[in-house]
Amino acid sequence: MAEQPHKLLLDTSVYIPFINRGIAHPVLEYGAGNPLFYMSAVVLEELYAGAQEPVSIKLLDRLYDTFTKANRLVVPMASDWQRAGKVVAQFERKYGFEEKFLARITHDILIALCARRIGATIVTSNVKDFRKIREFVDFKMSD
Secondary structure: OOOOOOEEEEOHHHHHHHHHOOOOOOOOOOOOOOOEEEEEHHHHHHHHHHOOOHHHHHHHHHHHHHHHHOOOEEOOOHHHHHHHHHHHHHHHHHHOOOHHHHHHHHHHHHHHHHHHHHOOEEEOOOHHHHHHHOOOOOOEEOO
């Protein structure tokens, strides 16, 4: 039986430098074999929200189309939103972060929950926040 390709879900922090240079999708070397890349709808939203230039928006449109056609766009389910709310409440109880942080971390929690649901590993430059999320959600992350 052939080994299944490793699933990777890239966080927004990984895409931003590439999008800024006009590259639609980073090419990453990741262990043996060719990984299967997945896109989080949450990551897409964050990228679109920060896109200022028409060329960046066109790149994001192409990225969206590619992942949609490949059936690898991961969208949070109602249960992911439910769990995210519970995790945000746990964050607040443990760390007492201000609302702005809690709103931002909600996106990362949803990304983690989606990655967990499909069995993907998250690749991120935002290691600090995702390590904190790991206190409450079990998911794979490249370290």
